[in-house]
Amino acid sequence: MNDTATQPIFLKDYQEPHHWVRDVHLTFLLAPTATRVRSRITFVPNPQNPGDLELNGEDLRLLSVAVNGNDVPYEVTDTGLTIPAHALGEGDITFEAEVEIAPQENTALEGLYMSNGMYCTQCEAEGFRKITYYPDRPDVMGVFTVRIESDLPVLLSNGNPTQKGAGWAEWHDPWPKPAYLFALVAGDLVNHADTFTTKSGKAVDLNIWVRPGDEDKCAFGMEALKKSMTWDEDVYGREYDLDIFNIVAVDDFNMGAMENKGLNIFNSSCVLASPETSTDANFERIEGIIAHEYFHNWTGNRITCRDWFQLCLKEGLTVYRDQMFSGDMRSHPVKRIEEVLALRARQFREDNGPLAHPVRPESFVEINNFYTATVYEKGAEVIGMLRRVVGDEAYYKALDLYFDRHDGEAATIEDWLKVFEDTTGRDLAQFKQWYSQSGTPRLSVEETWDDGALTLFFSQETPATPSQTEKKPQVIPITVGLIGPNGDEVVPTTVLEMTEAEQSFTFENLGARPVASILRDFSAPVILNRHIDAPTRAFLLAHDTDPFQKWEMGRMLARDTLVAMIVDGTPPAATYLDAIRDVVVDDDLDPAFRALVLGLPSEDDIAQKLVDEGHTPDPQAIHDNRNELRRIRTDHLADILPALFDSMKTGAFVPDAEGSGKRSLRLAVLSMLTLIDGGAAARAAFAAADNMTEQAGSLRSLLLADMGQDALVAFEKQWKHDRLVMDKWFGMQVAYASPEKTAQIAQTLTQHPDFTMKNPNRFRAVFGALAGNHAGFHHESGAGYALLAKHLIELDKLNPQTAARMASAFETWRRYDPTRQDKMRAELARIGATKGLSRDMTEMVTRMLG
Numbered sequence: 001m002n003d004t005a006t007q008p009i010f011l012k013d014y015q016e017p018h019h020w021v022r023d024v025h026l027t028f029l030l031a032p033t034a035t036r037v038r039s040r041i042t043f044v045p046n047p048q049n050p051g052d053l054e055l056n057g058e059d060l061r062l063l064s065v066a067v068n069g070n071d072v073p074y075e076v077t078d079t080g081l082t083i084p085a086h087a088l089g090e091g092d093i094t095f096e097a098e099v100e101i102a103p104q105e106n107t108a109l110e111g112l113y114m115s116n117g118m119y120c121t122q123c124e125a126e127g128f129r130k131i132t133y134y135p136d137r138p139d140v141m142g143v144f145t146v147r148i149e150s151d152l153p154v155l156l157s158n159g160n161p162t163q164k165g166a167g168w169a170e171w172h173d174p175w176p177k178p179a180y181l182f183a184l185v186a187g188d189l190v191n192h193a194d195t196f197t198t199k200s201g202k203a204v205d206l207n208i209w210v211r212p213g214d215e216d217k218c219a220f221g222m223e224a225l226k227k228s229m230t231w232d233e234d235v236y237g238r239e240y241d242l243d244i245f246n247i248v249a250v251d252d253f254n255m256g257a258m259e260n261k262g263l264n265i266f267n268s269s270c271v272l273a274s275p276e277t278s279t280d281a282n283f284e285r286i287e288g289i290i291a292h293e294y295f296h297n298w299t300g301n302r303i304t305c306r307d308w309f310q311l312c313l314k315e316g317l318t319v320y321r322d323q324m325f326s327g328d329m330r331s332h333p334v335k336r337i338e339e340v341l342a343l344r345a346r347q348f349r350e351d352n353g354p355l356a357h358p359v360r361p362e363s364f365v366e367i368n369n370f371y372t373a374t375v376y377e378k379g380a381e382v383i384g385m386l387r388r389v390v391g392d393e394a395y396y397k398a399l400d401l402y403f404d405r406h407d408g409e410a411a412t413i414e415d416w417l418k419v420f421e422d423t424t425g426r427d428l429a430q431f432k433q434w435y436s437q438s439g440t441p442r443l444s445v446e447e448t449w450d451d452g453a454l455t456l457f458f459s460q461e462t463p464a465t466p467s468q469t470e471k472k473p474q475v476i477p478i479t480v481g482l483i484g485p486n487g488d489e490v491v492p493t494t495v496l497e498m499t500e501a502e503q504s505f506t507f508e509n510l511g512a513r514p515v516a517s518i519l520r521d522f523s524a525p526v527i528l529n530r531h532i533d534a535p536t537r538a539f540l541l542a543h544d545t546d547p548f549q550k551w552e553m554g555r556m557l558a559r560d561t562l563v564a565m566i567v568d569g570t571p572p573a574a575t576y577l578d579a580i581r582d583v584v585v586d587d588d589l590d591p592a593f594r595a596l597v598l599g600l601p602s603e604d605d606i607a608q609k610l611v612d613e614g615h616t617p618d619p620q621a622i623h624d625n626r627n628e629l630r631r632i633r634t635d636h637l638a639d640i641l642p643a644l645f646d647s648m649k650t651g652a653f654v655p656d657a658e659g660s661g662k663r664s665l666r667l668a669v670l671s672m673l674t675l676i677d678g679g680a681a682a683r684a685a686f687a688a689a690d691n692m693t694e695q696a697g698s699l700r701s702l703l704l705a706d707m708g709q710d711a712l713v714a715f716e717k718q719w720k721h722d723r724l725v726m727d728k729w730f731g732m733q734v735a736y737a738s739p740e741k742t743a744q745i746a747q748t749l750t751q752h753p754d755f756t757m758k759n760p761n762r763f764r765a766v767f768g769a770l771a772g773n774h775a776g777f778h779h780e781s782g783a784g785y786a787l788l789a790k791h792l793i794e795l796d797k798l799n800p801q802t803a804a805r806m807a808s809a810f811e812t813w814r815r816y817d818p819t820r821q822d823k824m825r826a827e828l829a830r831i832g833a834t835k836g837l838s839r840d841m842t843e844m845v846t847r848m849l850g
C-alpha cells in the first residue's frame with residue numbers, strides 16, 4: 001500500500017469539482033475477460049472552481065481518449081486520468097474514451113463483476129471508477145444513456161428501456177444521478193412481473209429478476225414492493241418517477257442490497273423467500289430491505305449526498321423510514337424492541353470502542369469502512385429524536401420542504417437541519433452535535449418526592465472516544481410517564497427536553513408517590529443509569545403502559561440477575577423468576593412480546609455491562625452463568641412449558657406478525673423444554689416441520705443442548721441444493737457450538753466442499769457466526785482469534801470490503817483480560833503486517849490498534 005492510498009481525506013477540505021457533467025453515453029460490449037466500455041460524456045466547466053479535467057479510474061486498460069474529437073495531452077495514474085485545463089478549450093467539452101475491463105476476474109464485487117454467469121454492477125461508493133474514467137463523486141450528476149451488447153437474453157440498466165434488438169438493448173434514465181447509482185445487469189434471468197398504478201394514475205411495470213428455478217420465491221418481495229410504493233405515497237406524498245422498476249437477485253453481493261435508480265440489485269438472501277426456505281426473521285428483513293431500497297428513490301436518489309461524509313443524510317433517513325414502514329406493517333412495539341436490541345448490540349458496541357465515529361464522520365481513508373451501525377442505525381435514531389423534539393406535524397412539514405427545496409440536488413446535513421429550522425423557527429445548533437459528537441451519552445437519574453411533587457434530576461456525560469476527548473451536553477428528548485401505586489397511569493407520556501449537563505424536571509400535584517417510567521419507546525440512544533430495586537422493576541414490568549419500557553424492565557432484571565450471578569455468585573431472586581412467569585402466562589399479551597421478554601441479554605451485552613461496572617468480563621463465566629440462568633428459569637416454568645408450546649402451534653404458514661409472534665414464543669419455549677425432556681420435543685418438531693422457521697428453530701434448540709448431530713445430517717441432506725438454506729446450516733452449527741468446540745467446527749467447515757471464500761454470504765455464515773459466538777470466539781485457547789485472522793488475511797486478497805467489515809470482530813479487544821488482549825492484539829498486528837494489505841483493512845487495523 002503506498003502512502004497516498006492510506007492518507008485520510010477530510011470533510012473540511014470539500015471543494016466543488018472543476019467540471020460538472022451534463023450527459024453520459026455508455027456502450028458496453030460485454031465479455032467475461034475483455035469487456036469494452038465506450039463513453040461519451042459532456043462536461044460543463046464549473047465557473048466557481050476552474051481547473052483541469054479530473055477523472056477517477058482504477059484497474060482500467062485505456063484504449064483511447066479524445067476531447068471534442070481530437071487527441072489531447074493527458075496523464076494517467078493508478079487512480080485516474082487528468083487532462084490539463086489548457087488543453088480543454090472554452091465551453092462545454094465532449095470527452096470520449098474506450099477502456100477494457102475483466103468482470104470475470106473481479107472478486108472484490110465492486111464495479112462490473114460476474115456472479116454465476118450473470119454480469120452485474122455495484123458502484124456505491126466508489127465502484128464506478130472501476131468501470132470507466134469518470135468524476136466518481138456524488139455531487140457530479142448526469143443524465144445516462146446506456147447501450148448494452150451481449151448475447152445474454154436479459155439486458156438491464158437504469159431508467160426506462162428505449163430500444164432493443166437481437167443482442168443489444170438501450171436504456172435512458174431521465175433523472176440526473178451520480179455515478180454510484182449506475183447499474184447494469186445482463187444474464188439468463190426470469191422475471192416475476194406485476195404492475196403498480198401510482199396515485200396520479202401512472203402505470204409502472206414491476207419486475208423481480210432471478211435465476212431460473214427461483215421464480216417461486218419472488219411473490220413475497222413483490223408484495224412488499226407494492227406496499228412500500230403505497231406507503232411512501234400515503235405517508236410522505238412521494239410517487240415513483242419512471243415507467244419501470246426492476247429488482248435483480250444476485251448470489252454474490254457484499255451488502256444487503258443497493259438502490260440504483262430504477263434497478264435495485266439485491267443480495268439474493270434479502271429478496272428470495274418461501275415458507276420452506278425462509279424463517280420469519282428472513283421474511284421480516286426482506287420486507288424491510290425492499291422498502292429501504294425503494295424509499296431511497298426519494299431519500300438518496302432524487303436528493304443525494306454532496307460528498308460521502310454526508311452518507312447519513314440518505315442512510316439515517318432511509319433507515320428511519322423503513323423502520324416506520326415495518327412498524328406500520330407489523331407491530332410498532334415489537335419492531336421498536338428489535339431495533340433497540342440491534343442498536344445496542346452493534347452501535348453501542350461500536351461507539352464504546354476504537355472504531356467509534358460521529359454519525360457524520362470528519363475524515364476517512366476508505367469510505368467503504370463507514371457503512372456502519374453508527375451511520376445507519378444511530379443516524380436513524382437522530383431523526384427519531386428530531387421528530388420527537390419538533391413534533392409530528394412539523395416533521396412532515398419539514399420533509400415536504402426538504403423535497404421541494406432540494407429535489408435534484410446533492411445535499412448536506414446543514415441543508416437537512418435548515419429545513420427543520422425554517423419550518424419551526426427553532427435553533428438546531430446544539431441538536432446538530434448528534435451528527436458531530438461520537439460516543440454514547442450516559443444519562444443518570446435520581447429522584448425525590450416532596451409533598452405531592454416528584455422531581456427527576458438528570459445528568460448526562462459522554463465518555464471520551466478516539467480523537468474526541470471533550471464532550472458537550474447534547475439535546476436529549478426524554479419521554480416520561482408516571483404510574484400510580486395501584487398500577488394505573490397517572491401522568492401519560494410527556495417529552496422532557498434536556499439540554500444541560502444537569503437538569504431537573506418536577507411533576508406537581510400528585511396524590512401518592514408514583515413510579516416513573518423513563519425513556520419510553522427508547523426516546524434517545526443513550527445508556528440510562530438508574531438505580532431502582534428489583535421489586536420496582538417488576539412493578540413496571542407488570543404495569544407500564546409503554547411496551548418498550550415494560551420489556552426493558554424485564555431485560556434489566558435479567559441483566560442485573562446475571563451480573564450478580566457472575567460477580568458474586570448471588571442466585572436469581574424469586575422477584576425476577578416470578579415476574580417473568582407472570583408475563584409468559586399472560587394470554588392478553590402479544591406472543592411476540594412475551595417471546596422478547598423471555599429472551600436473555602446476549603453474552604456480548606453482558607460483557608459490555610460488566611465493563612461499564614468496572615469488571616473484566618470472563619467470557620466462559622458469562623456463558624456458564626447464562627446457561628445456568630436458562631436452566632433455573634426452565635425449572636421455574638417447567639409446569640407450563642408443554643401446554644404453552646402446544647398452544648402456540650400455527651396452522652398453514654403465513655409470514656405475518658401474528659404467525660411469526662406465535663412461532664417465536666413457541667420456539668423460545670422449545671429451547672427451554674429441550675433442557676428438560678432430553679430433546680424429545682425438539683426432535684419431533686424438527687421431523688414434523690413444514691416451514692423453515694420451525695425447522696431451523698428446533699435445530700437451534702438441539703444444537704444449543706449439544707444434541708444436534710443427527711438433525712444436522714438430515715438438514716444437509718434435505719437442503720444441499722439450496723445455497724441460501726445451506727448458509728443457515730453452515731452458520732448455525734458455529735453460532736450455537738459450545739465454546740471449546742467453536743473454532744474447531746468453523747475450521748472443519750472451511751474444508752467442506754461447499755465452502756467458498758468467494759461468496760460473501762457463505763464466508764459470513766461461517767465467520768460471522770464465529771465472531772458472534774462470544775464464548776467460542778473468545779475461548780481462552782485463542783483458537784477463535786487465530787482462525788478468524790487467518791481467513792481475513794486470505795479474504796482481503798479477494799474481497800477487501802467484506803474482509804474489512806468483518807475485522808470489526810476484534811474491536812472489543814480492550815475489554816478483556818491481559819492474556820486475551822495480548823492474543824487479540826497479536827492477531828491484529830499479524831493482519832496489519834501482511835504484505836499487500838488493502839486500504840480497507842489497513843485502515844480498520846490501524847484504528848483498532850490506535
Ligand code: PHE
Pocket residue numbers: 122124125254255256257258259292293315371
Ligand atoms: N446503499 C446501500 C443501502 O443502504 C448499501 C450499500 C452500500 C450497498 C455499499 C452496496 C455497497 O441500501
Ligand code: ZN
Pocket residue numbers: 292296314315318
Ligand atoms: Zn440504504
